[in-house]
Amino acid sequence: MIRPAKIRGKSSNAIHSESSRPKFRSLALILLVAASAVAWQSPSTFDWHLPSGFHAPPVPADNPMSPAKVELGRYLFYDPRLSVNGEGSCSTCHMQKYGFTDQRPVAIGVTGQSHPRRVMPLANVAWFAVFNWANPAVTQLEDQSTTPLFNNHPVELGLNEQSDKFLHTIATDPIYAKLFPQAFPGDPGPYTFAHIRKALAAFERTIISGNSPYDRFRYRHESNAISESARRGEDIFFHQPYSCSRCHGGFTFGGTTIYQTTDGAHGIEFVSNGLYNLPGPHSYPEDNLGLYEHTHNPADIGKFRPPSLRNVSVRAPYMHDGSMRTLDDVLDHYARGGTKNPSQSPTIQGFTLTPQQRADLKAFLESLTDENFLNNPAFANPWPIRSPD
Numbered sequence: 001m002i003r004p005a006k007i008r009g010k011s012s013n014a015i016h017s018e019s020s021r022p023k024f025r026s027l028a029l030i031l032l033v034a035a036s037a038v039a040w041q042s043p044s045t046f047d048w049h050l051p052s053g054f055h056a057p058p059v060p061a062d063n064p065m066s067p068a069k070v071e072l073g074r075y076l077f078y079d080p081r082l083s084v085n086g087e088g089s090c091s092t093c094h095m096q097k098y099g100f101t102d103q104r105p106v107a108i109g110v111t112g113q114s115h116p117r118r119v120m121p122l123a124n125v126a127w128f129a130v131f132n133w134a135n136p137a138v139t140q141l142e143d144q145s146t147t148p149l150f151n152n153h154p155v156e157l158g159l160n161e162q163s164d165k166f167l168h169t170i171a172t173d174p175i176y177a178k179l180f181p182q183a184f185p186g187d188p189g190p191y192t193f194a195h196i197r198k199a200l201a202a203f204e205r206t207i208i209s210g211n212s213p214y215d216r217f218r219y220r221h222e223s224n225a226i227s228e229s230a231r232r233g234e235d236i237f238f239h240q241p242y243s244c245s246r247c248h249g250g251f252t253f254g255g256t257t258i259y260q261t262t263d264g265a266h267g268i269e270f271v272s273n274g275l276y277n278l279p280g281p282h283s284y285p286e287d288n289l290g291l292y293e294h295t296h297n298p299a300d301i302g303k304f305r306p307p308s309l310r311n312v313s314v315r316a317p318y319m320h321d322g323s324m325r326t327l328d329d330v331l332d333h334y335a336r337g338g339t340k341n342p343s344q345s346p347t348i349q350g351f352t353l354t355p356q357q358r359a360d361l362k363a364f365l366e367s368l369t370d371e372n373f374l375n376n377p378a379f380a381n382p383w384p385i386r387s388p389d
């Protein structure tokens with residue numbers, strides 16, 4: 001079998017199964033080569049605490065990492081005052097114990113409005129080339145947070161970008177009055193949303209998962225870190241006709257990543273795994289047409305980013321609309337070969353799984369659960385727990 005050779009690669013995002021890589025490319029799912037306007041910071045001195053084999057992620061030059069900024073971002077991520085009614089924060093939807101997702105099929109904002117899509121996991125976001133389920137325009141973590149912070153349709157946190165009282169809160173709160181100047185030294189007016197977004201991004205870049213039993217087995221050569229069954233499941237995952245790694249590849253198990261390249265150029269892939277084949281003009285439900293909503297190309301209906309499969313066993317329900325309750329539902333879907341809608345990837349052809357093979361593949365997926373990550377105090381709520389009054 002083809003083993004994942006190395007994590008340090010210059011431009012390859014699929015370290016696994018290198019020989020299948022050209023074929024994957026030839027599917028030409030979509031390749032947007034963005035000669036990005038972003039200038040990346042040269043390798044910084046920041047201590048990432050990287051799992052062995054991981055390379056440092058790229059960081060935009062105008063938002064260098066620092067421990068103070070990361071700490072500020074963590075306080076913000078967990079602060080319910082960062083919402084229109086004090087009812088929620090980033091962490092209300094992105095909960096550490098569920099791999100920074102929640103257990104709802106679709107997200108619910110602080111005023112009770114439903115989002116059309118499910119909360120996404122945050123592990124290893126520092127390396128993703130593009131953010132959200134199917135939006136090729138969002139390529140920076142610093143920009144991604146404007147949607148949850150300020151969006152009205154639907155409201156997620158519901159802040160007012162121009163004049164929110166939260167800016168007053170941070171200027172007067174004793175913790176922030178200390179942290180903001182430390183994070184943005186020498187800046188005479190550090191209490192701005194631009195800085196809030198930068199600090200959140202710095203914290204998010206540290207949310208790194210790479211200590212699962214599978215990592216220990218595969219990259220740290222701890223031969224007993226995963227079961228025999230999970231080892232057989234690894235073989236299934238990386239081989240035809242199952243071909244999971246074709247889309248859920250690389251060290252993120254989530255498709256396209258960016259590496260520390262000098263020009264920041266990268267390719268981005270979106271794909272339909274054949275969730276729906278509805279009658280009517282679009283084969284997918286109207287509120288979730290995937291990449292098509294941005295390109296208006298009918299071939300892009302139902303194309304989404306393959307999500308990372310790290311910590312997948314604690315992240316049910318699955319898919320962009322939470323329509324699958326369990327990993328068995330997901331495997332049933334791939335085994336039957338999707339729905340054969342017009343834009344479905346030809347890689348998804350269907351296969352049979354014996355009960356043993358199914359158990360093996362599930363054992364492999366479960367071996368991607370990183371308990372260190374799910375319980376790491378560095379990613380947890382830093383605020384003192386308030387006693388109920």
Ligand code: HEC
Pocket residue numbers: 077088089090091092093094107108109110115117118119120121122125128130131132133134141144145148149155156157200204
């Ligand atoms: C109401 C629930 C909710 C809240 C609150 C929320 N998010 Fe999200 N988050 C989502 C949903 C839903 C998505 C997927 C969005 C989409 O595809 O349209 C998402 C996606 C993301 C992503 C993209 C991950 C990836 O791999 O592409 C990041 C990063 C993120 N959120 C960070 C944040 C931050 C930072 C905050 C706080 C400022 C926040 N979120 C608040 C629901 C929420």
Ligand code: HEC
Pocket residue numbers: 237242243244245246247248271272273275303304305306307308309312315317318319320321327330334345347348
């Ligand atoms: C052709 C690309 C492709 C292949 C091959 C593929 N997937 Fe996926 N997978 C996707 C996409 C795209 C999604 C998200 C689809 C959506 O939400 O509409 C997804 C979603 C998932 C999810 C849900 C993750 C979450 O966070 O909601 C799981 C689990 C999953 N796939 C497992 C597998 C397994 C196991 C295999 C092999 C049997 C596999 N995939 C093969 C593209 C693929």
